[in-house]
């Protein structure tokens with residue numbers, strides 16, 4: 001039975017691959033953004049990896065993209081102090097009619113976990129101030145990375161939660177992008193911890209396995225963490241159901257979406273709640 005189910009899933013996935021994926025266009029801050037239909041259910045129940053955004057679920061500014069693609073080394077927390085939320089406070093707005101009661105509860109619980117484990121506060125938007133807007137206007141789960149206040153009058157950034165995104169750890173994962181974190185497996189020395197299996201990666205999605213620039217991101221002195229809620233699962237962007245990421249450490253499990261790991265909590269606290277160590281964090285507004 002197990003073999004049959006696997007084959008059936010493989011066939012469905014193949015059909016979708018060969019007969020095309022519906023692609024649609026929508027707009028955030030005036031830039032067109034393309035997104036795949038949500039294929040999450042085919043990938044171990046992990047729902048946040050599969051758009052055509054940078055690494056599936058992150059919306060980057062052109063400067064952030066350039067920094068990443070000039071990458072030579074780095075870890076997964078943004079160095080740029082200007083991309084951190086001022087006053088350790090995330091100002092938000094929830095498009096309440098986009099969500100059901102259970103979904104609103106999961107969003108609240110996501111905020112609660114972050115607030116309980118750090119100095120970060122969340123508060124609703126007043127008037128027209130900059131805010132992250134929780135929506136479900138598109139498929140997939142995605143977010144801007146860090147605080148993205150442009151000069152528009154009604155400036156907002158997005159945290160989209162499509163139908164498949166309502167798992168506690170997935171919501172927390174997206175919120176950590178909003179706060180300024182990238183994915184764990186793209187850190188500069190990831191090859192010491194995981195093996196990327198390029199031949200199993202779906203054509204056209206290889207960029208999701210790029211490494212980060214040390215100028216852009218920092219590990220805050222925290223070692224590589226297989227258990228991070230920001231780590232991809234083993235079969236992310238697989239074209240054939242086989243693994244695309246193999247941990248080099250025996251019995252290491254990657255891709256959990258239950259809650260923040262201890263390292264996630266530590267890094268979040270180092271980014272927002274401690275005095276900056278000299279030279280460790282650039283608090284000037286780089287590149288602008």
Ligand SMILES: [Zn+2]
Pocket residue numbers: 048057058173174177183
């Ligand atoms: Zn992500």
